[in-house]
Amino acid sequence: MSTSTRTSTSTATDTPAQVLRPDRKRNRLGYNIVALVTAALMAFPVYWLIISSLRPNHEIRSYDQTLWPSSLTFDNFARAVEQDNFGTAIRSSLIVSVTAVVGGMIIATLAALAIGRFRFFGRKALMMVMILVQMLPPTAMLIPIYLQLNAMGGIDEYWGLIVVYLVSTLPFATIMIRGFVINIPVELEESAMVDGCTRMGAFRRVIFPLLAPGLAAASIFALVNAWNEYLFAYILINDNSKYTLNVWLMTFTTERGTDYGALMAASTLISIPVVIFFMIIQGKMATGLTSGAVKG
Amino acid sequence: MTAADTKAAGPPPVPVPRGPEVTGPSSPAKDAKPRARRQRKKGELLPYLLILPAILAIAAVYVYPLIKTVIMSFQDMGRAALWGNGETPWVGFEQFTNILGDPEFWQVTGRTVVFMTICVVLTMGIGLLIALMMLRLSTWVRLVLTVALIAAWSMPLMVAASVFRWLADSDYGLINTLLADLTGNEDWLGHNWFLDPWQGFGIITLLVVWGAVPFVVITMYAALTQVPKELEEAASLDGASAFGVYRFVTWPVIKPVFTMVATLSVIWDFNVFGQIWLLRGNKPEPEYETLGLYSFSKAFESTSFSQGSAIALITVLMLSGVAVYYLRQLIKTGEVE
Numbered sequence: 001m002s003t004s005t006r007t008s009t010s011t012a013t014d015t016p017a018q019v020l021r022p023d024r025k026r027n028r029l030g031y032n033i034v035a036l037v038t039a040a041l042m043a044f045p046v047y048w049l050i051i052s053s054l055r056p057n058h059e060i061r062s063y064d065q066t067l068w069p070s071s072l073t074f075d076n077f078a079r080a081v082e083q084d085n086f087g088t089a090i091r092s093s094l095i096v097s098v099t100a101v102v103g104g105m106i107i108a109t110l111a112a113l114a115i116g117r118f119r120f121f122g123r124k125a126l127m128m129v130m131i132l133v134q135m136l137p138p139t140a141m142l143i144p145i146y147l148q149l150n151a152m153g154g155i156d157e158y159w160g161l162i163v164v165y166l167v168s169t170l171p172f173a174t175i176m177i178r179g180f181v182i183n184i185p186v187e188l189e190e191s192a193m194v195d196g197c198t199r200m201g202a203f204r205r206v207i208f209p210l211l212a213p214g215l216a217a218a219s220i221f222a223l224v225n226a227w228n229e230y231l232f233a234y235i236l237i238n239d240n241s242k243y244t245l246n247v248w249l250m251t252f253t254t255e256r257g258t259d260y261g262a263l264m265a266a267s268t269l270i271s272i273p274v275v276i277f278f279m280i281i282q283g284k285m286a287t288g289l290t291s292g293a294v295k296g
Numbered sequence: 297m298t299a300a301d302t303k304a305a306g307p308p309p310v311p312v313p314r315g316p317e318v319t320g321p322s323s324p325a326k327d328a329k330p331r332a333r334r335q336r337k338k339g340e341l342l343p344y345l346l347i348l349p350a351i352l353a354i355a356a357v358y359v360y361p362l363i364k365t366v367i368m369s370f371q372d373m374g375r376a377a378l379w380g381n382g383e384t385p386w387v388g389f390e391q392f393t394n395i396l397g398d399p400e401f402w403q404v405t406g407r408t409v410v411f412m413t414i415c416v417v418l419t420m421g422i423g424l425l426i427a428l429m430m431l432r433l434s435t436w437v438r439l440v441l442t443v444a445l446i447a448a449w450s451m452p453l454m455v456a457a458s459v460f461r462w463l464a465d466s467d468y469g470l471i472n473t474l475l476a477d478l479t480g481n482e483d484w485l486g487h488n489w490f491l492d493p494w495q496g497f498g499i500i501t502l503l504v505v506w507g508a509v510p511f512v513v514i515t516m517y518a519a520l521t522q523v524p525k526e527l528e529e530a531a532s533l534d535g536a537s538a539f540g541v542y543r544f545v546t547w548p549v550i551k552p553v554f555t556m557v558a559t560l561s562v563i564w565d566f567n568v569f570g571q572i573w574l575l576r577g578n579k580p581e582p583e584y585e586t587l588g589l590y591s592f593s594k595a596f597e598s599t600s601f602s603q604g605s606a607i608a609l610i611t612v613l614m615l616s617g618v619a620v621y622y623l624r625q626l627i628k629t630g631e632v633e
Contacts, residue, residue, distance in 0.1 A: 036440065
């Protein structure tokens with residue numbers, strides 16, 4: 001039933017399929033309804049997050065929850081913003097994520113150029129290592145990394161976290177950027193050099209502009225990853241004033257209970273940049289995933 | 297079809313010797329030969345220079361710690377060694393025999409496997425169904441669904457966990473209120489979902505599957521749009537049933553992507569940590585421990601880093617079979633060409 005639905009709407013000349021049309025229309029309506037219900041279910045936690053952050057506190061601490069708030073208030077946001085260390089947590093998250101992403105993109109671009117443009121001994125092995133290390137459980141790495149950073153004085157220091165985030169997004173970024181590199185014809189670069197560009201010049205003027213969308217997608221993906229990371233931030237940073245935003249969220253849960261209103265407001269604030277970034281890269285990421293990871 | 301398809305996607309990288317410094321308006325054909333030889337040396341070194349930073353970084357954060365994990369699992373490293381007091385004694389296979397002889401370890405492993413299986417089956421099943429459904433929607437409905445999926449996907453784990461903790465809160469949670477309203481049974485109010493680990497893991501599964509479905513849908517939908525329409529049409533004209541078309545035309549095309557996503561899901565769900573950790577308020581009870589949490593609590597709470605390392609290593613070994621399978625799939629689809 002399902003396949004004929006789509007094929008026949010696309011080809012009007014298709015007589016045998018046309019007989020099925022009323023049936024198909026009903027099918028599409030059914031699918032649309034199911035899809036809208038699915039969308040509502042998927043989006044519900046997001047709705048609940050936003051609506052809870054705007055609810056007055058007496059409704060949050062009510063034994064009778066309602067799907068719609070009776071009134072809206074910004075009190076929760078005020079409490080969240082006034083919470084200790086909010087400013088320093090933003091700063092920590094920004095410092096760590098941005099540094100990790102910039103460093104990661106430089107290293108990943110170099111590696112992607114090597115893998116995409118040259119055929120050298122060990123190239124396959126390198127790609128395999130890159131794919132394999134992504135599959136190592138972070139908890140397996142946590143203990144030795146913690147001990148090593150402890151020995152090097154890297155606990156409670158941003159650089160420890162930066163290095164971990166940089167490397168954890170490196171394999172994915174490399175493979176993704178490579179997908180864009182191999183789609184740039186070598187001839188472009190060559191003709192630029194024939195026209196008098198140096199290799200660096202050819203890269204800067206010809207390759208880099210074509211690579212830019214891929215780089216943007218990969219870097220935002222890496223940024224979101226670093227921004228969202230929790231486990232390593234929790235273990236490697238003990239100093240309250242250096243908490244990243246995700247670890248800072250824990251301060252809303254005390255022994256006397258959780259201030260859900262403020263927690264939801266703080267969570268909303270943290271999510272806004274991520275949602276915006278995701279909306280921007282969504283299309284590009286699909287390209288990157290299909291051209292880089294799926295098609296090769 | 298996939299092999300041919302992937303080959304066509306990009307020109308194979310050719311080791312073209314290209315000269316950086318030696319440029320100029322001189323005709324390339326004339327002096328191509330000597331230049332080519334001179335530059336081949338450079339061309340051979342350059343890729344290694346380019347990958348050097350990546351190799352160093354990966355070695356520092358993955359390879360070295362992995363070696364260290366192996367070494368530590370044959371030692372007995374506790375708090376004293378952490379602060380630099382005293383030698384770390386070698387104990388051979390003692391950590392492993394202790395762990396493998398501990399019934400708790402097998403309980404945790406069983407729990408991890410069951411939890412992983414349920415999560416992967418649900419994620420892949422629901423994800424594939426939604427992706428198939430997306431092909432048959434009106435454009436605006438598909439857009440609404442995509443936005444909902446991305447909204448769910450983009451929520452930080454920490455935030456999503458907070459929301460689910462709030463939804464399942466025994467006093468002020470929406471789930472209890474709704475259940476009480478729907479069933480008319482006031483007993484649901486104040487119901488603690490985490491008292492019974494089965495119910496608790498139900499909530500955790502909900503969070504994991506909800507968070508993982510968007511990735512599966514978007515990847516599978518991308519794969520499904522690559523299924524040639526003409527083939528499906530031809531098959532249905534030839535009298536194939538909808539299921540037949542799916543089984544013999546659609547499935548072979550999307551299978552490599554499906555296997556890859558499923559394998560990744562196995563690895564991710566085997567290592568679920570944050571969701572359980574956060575839903576249990578940073579101190580999971582023993583009955584909520586999966587292998588990752590078990591290794592963590594051995595290392596950091598019992599300060600036996602060696603036991604924690606040994607458990608982590610056993611986990612890596614368990615998953616290495618899956619990892620190798622994943623790699624073979626990638627090679628088959630031409631990713632590592």
